Amino acid sequence: MKSMNDLMLHFLQDIYYAEKLGLRSMAKVAKAVSNPELRDAILHHREQTRGQIERLDQVFEHLGKKARGKTCAAMDGLVEEGAEAMEEADKGPVLDAALIACGQAIDHYEIARYGAMAAWARQSGQDEIAERAVNKDAKNDGEEDEDDGEGKDGSQDAGAATAKASGEDHGDGNGDAGKAPADKKPAKKKPATKK
Numbered sequence: 318m319k320s321m322n323d324l325m326l327h328f329l330q331d332i333y334y335a336e337k338l339g340l341r342s343m344a345k346v347a348k349a350v351s352n353p354e355l356r357d358a359i360l361h362h363r364e365q366t367r368g369q370i371e372r373l374d375q376v377f378e379h380l381g382k383k384a385r386g387k388t389c390a391a392m393d394g395l396v397e398e399g400a401e402a403m404e405e406a407d408k409g410p411v412l413d414a415a416l417i418a419c420g421q422a423i424d425h426y427e428i429a430r431y432g433a434m435a436a437w438a439r440q441s442g443q444d445e446i447a448e449r450a451v452n453k454d455a456k457n458d459g460e461e462d463e464d465d466g467e468g469k470d471g472s473q474d475a476g477a478a479t480a481k482a483s484g485e486d487h488g489d490g491n492g493d494a495g496k497a498p499a500d501k502k503p504a505k506k507k508p509a510t511k512k
Contacts, residue, residue: 325437332430334386340366342396349403395423
C-alpha cells in the first residue's frame, strides 16, 4: 500500500469479506440460540447486513473497482469464537449469552473499520462515500441504540431476553443485566478527618 486510496481499498475489501462472512455465520447462530427474541434480532440483523453489502457494492462501483473481499484473519477469529461456543455450550441461556458477546465483538470490529474508512474518505474529498455509503450505517446504529434500545445486532433487547430467560436480570429488563439494582447504591466513603 503506497497511498491512502490503497489503504482505503484494502479496508474496504476487508470489511466486505467480514460482512459476507458474518452473513453466513448468522444463519448458524440463529439456529443455535434458544431465546426467540434473540433469534428474531439475529435474523433482523442478517437482513441489515444484506443491505450493507449492497451499499459496499456501490462503494466499489463508485471507486471503479471490482467488489471483492480480502481474507480478514481478525474476522475469521471472531467468527471462530462463536463456533467454539456453539460446540462447547449446551443450547440455552449460557450459549445465548456467549453468542451475544461474540456478536458484539464482531460489531465493534466492523464499527472500527467503518469509522476509519469514513474518516479517510472525508480527508481525501470523497464525502459521498464517507456520508452515504460507509458512515450512514455507523450513524444509524448509534441512533438505534439510543432510540429503540436495539443495536446493530439487537444486543440490548437480546441481552435482556437472555437475562430474563436465565433468571439473572438484575436491572430494569432493558439490557441492564449485571448492573446493581437502583435501590442498592454503593456505600459512600466518609471524608478523612484531620487530627
